[in-house]
Amino acid sequence: MKKSIAIDMDNVIVDIETNWIGWYEKEFGVRIDKQDLLGIPEDDAFPDPVAARSLIYKTGFFRDAPMIQGAAEAVLKLQENYDIFIVSAAMEFPNSLIEKHDWLNEHFPFISWKNIVFCGDKRIIDTDYLIDDHLKNLDFCKGTPILFTASHNVNVTKHKRVNNWNEALALLEVG
Amino acid sequence: MKKSIAIDMDNVIVDIETNWIGWYEKEFGVRIDKQDLLGIPEDDAFPDPVAARSLIYKTGFFRDAPMIQGAAEAVLKLQENYDIFIVSAAMEFPNSLIEKHDWLNEHFPFISWKNIVFCGDKRIIDTDYLIDDHLKNLDFCKGTPILFTASHNVNVTKHKRVNNWNEALALLEVG
Structure with missing residues (x-):
């Protein structure tokens, strides 16, 4: 039986950070440098x-976000050896539900609806691995946690870290 | 630590059957008797x-559905002793995502967004109990399966069965 991997969306396959910077500049005319986000909680x-x-909460915020570099190719490769589930805490932002669904359909058409989970607390998700950028999810997951680097988590020292999808493939021994 | 229960939506807390019969009559002018649905797969x-x-797939189909009798009061009681998660395979019908979310907000306002899961395959959900009307979910759940009676499953002989929410409360020793 294949082992299973739960993969988070924002900051793991969706480049929500670049998206947020772009929207902030467009709406408020202030350009934020990515360097200034390092080690800072997202809300601050x-x-x-x-x-x-x-x-x-604005229409299009999640739908139009770019993909994290190499995410789709990497997940497609992983799918050869693992059962892949996309698991997003989308329930916090109900407006994101259909947008995240449509985003996945566009960028990850090889992921079946059966393998998509929009939830809140990820503690009830039982997979062999969880790839996520947040300790609130990784600290309580039932499988092996894998920390995917995002600006806000660069100072975190817990859990095995991967900085990009190439490192994730190497860690999971898929080349 | 409280034990956890995953509770399905359609035919368990949402009276999707009554809703379907009503919509069918409204749209096609044919009134179906509930008796005629006994033991028949939903699609047939x-x-x-x-x-x-x-x-x-019509707008409003899920949003306007009535509640299964006694569901909200029962789940509220269960919440005193259990961690309750509403787990719906909503991903099959993307139009249902926001409607199911809004339905829950109206009828089950005491359920936090953290405790709502919209998924496909429920095999990765790990709770102590699953209350559901479908064998495709119950047969593979990690906890104790509880079959909630719906017309389509009246001939099923597997799993512990509850016919209504009073029986569910009795089984789970909440009175």
Whole structure:
């Protein structure tokens, strides 16, 4: 039986950070440098955190986000050896539900609806691995946690870390 | 630590059967008797199965469905002793995502977004119990399966069965 991997969306396959910076500049005319986000919790990363958070609720915010480099090719490779589930805590932002669904259909058409999970707390998800950027998910997962690097987590020292999808493939021994 | 229960939506807390019969009559002018659905797979339950299935994709089909009798009061009681997760295979019908979310917000406002899961295959859900009307979910769940009676499953002889929410409360020793 194949082992299973749960893969988070934002900051793992979706480049929500680049997206957020772009929307912030477009809406408020302030360009944030990615370097300034390093080690900062996402909610505190912008000069006006309330304004930054308001963007999350805007139509198109999740639908138009770019993909993390190499994500689709890597997940397609992983799928040869693993059961892949895309597991996103989308329930916090109900407006994101259909947008995230449509984004997956466009960028990851090889993922069946049967393998997509939109949830809140990921503690009830039981897979052999979880690739995620947040300790709130990794610390409580039932399988092996894999920390995917995002600006906000660069100072985290827990869990096995991968900096990109090439490193993830190497770790999971898929080349 | 509280034990956890995953609770399905359609035919368990949502009276999708009554809803379907109502929509079928409204759209096609044919009134189906509930008795005629007993023991019949859902997809074959209406005179014109293709027409019946088309209703699932219509706006409002999931949002306006009535609740299964006693479901909200029962789940509220269960919540005192169990961690409750609402787990629906909503991903098969993307139009249902926001409608099911809004339905839950209206009828089950005491369920946090953290405890809602919209998925496909429920095999990766790990809770102590699963209350569901479908063998495709119950047969593969990691916890104890509880079959909730629906017309289509009346002839099923596997798994512990509850016919209504009072029986579910009794089985789970919450009165």
